[in-house]
Amino acid sequence: MLKTKKSEAELLELYRLRKNDQKKLRTKKTTTKKRAPEKASDLLNQFFKDEPEALRKMQESRAIQSWARYVGKEAAKVSKAIRISEGELLVYVSDPLWLHQLMLLKNQILNCYKRDFYHLKLRQLYFKRVDAV
Incomplete structure (x- = not known):
């Protein structure tokens, strides 16, 4: 017991x-459950917060990948943003008519980039005629 x-x-x-x-x-x-998942961009920014060069490179990459969003599908088929260096965005264009059209829209495109990627301090947008993109 x-x-x-x-x-x-x-x-x-x-x-x-x-x-x-x-x-x-x-x-x-x-x-x-209540906590929402964190954005990958926020995690990367936190991870590289002590490395400004890495953050700048990530922002440049995002800006280059955003090219089609700023110019549209048709223009993106014949053009490609290549690189950003020292505040200048270089774009290759394979069609001369589109090259001319993009040159006419240059200031509008640049202003969109300046608005969304202000930390890159873009000053100029250059177009280069190539055979294929």
């Missing part, structure tokens, strides 16, 4: 500990 009471006490203690663990687990689940 004595052994049974001890066993009951142990079982009650184990049950109480199990309930506490379940409660902690539930609390942990609800806090993790």
Whole structure:
């Protein structure tokens, strides 16, 4: 009989500990569910915060990849942003008519880039005629 009471006490203690663990687990689940996932760009910025050169290169890469968004699908088929260096964006264009059209829109395109990528301090947009992009 004595052994049974001890066993009951142990079982009650184990049950109480199990309930506490379940409660902690539930609390942990609800806090993790409420938190939204972080953006990859924010994580990269945090990771490279002490490396301004790496951050600048990532921003340049984003700006180059955004070319089609600024000029549209048709113009992007015959043109390609190549690089940004010292505040200048170089774009290759394979069609002379599109080259002329893009030159006419140069200031508008540059202003869009300046608005969205102000930290790159873009000053100039250069177009170069090539055979294929």
